[in-house]
Amino acid sequence: MANRNMHYIGGVIISIFGLNRLQSNGLMISDELSIILLLLGVLSSRLPDILEPPNGRHRKILHSYLVLVILVIVIGSIFNSLIIKQDDLLVLVFFILLGYTSHLLLDLPNLPVIN
Numbered sequence: 001m002a003n004r005n006m007h008y009i010g011g012v013i014i015s016i017f018g019l020n021r022l023q024s025n026g027l028m029i030s031d032e033l034s035i036i037l038l039l040l041g042v043l044s045s046r047l048p049d050i051l052e053p054p055n056g057r058h059r060k061i062l063h064s065y066l067v068l069v070i071l072v073i074v075i076g077s078i079f080n081s082l083i084i085k086q087d088d089l090l091v092l093v094f095f096i097l098l099g100y101t102s103h104l105l106l107d108l109p110n111l112p113v114i115n
Contacts, residue, residue, distance in 0.1 A: 002106035010102035015041025044099030068104045
């Protein structure tokens with residue numbers, strides 16, 4: 001299981017990747033918005049532990065493969081929607097979900113299928 005700092009680093013990496021992918025597909029993102037999106041990705045990388053604090057071995061549904069699969073599908077759908085039409089609110093949601101997903105990816109060896 002990754003520690004807090006590792007989750008922050010994961011949030012930074014996945015947010016930079018997300019920014020790069022959106023911008024390389026034609027989305028116009030200002031420098032100011034880029035900073036906000038990076039912060040959102042980093043802060044939301046801790047969201048699973050805030051919503052489901054450690055209790056015993058690990059957490060339940062919000063730390064599961066099921067949620068990870070759902071998030072990957074939703075992120076892909078949002079990405080495709082953003083490529084068609086830019087929506088600032090959807091961009092914010094995209095980065096919150098990216099951060100959350102980075103947390104689950106770093107915890108992958110410890111995730112239950114569903115609990």
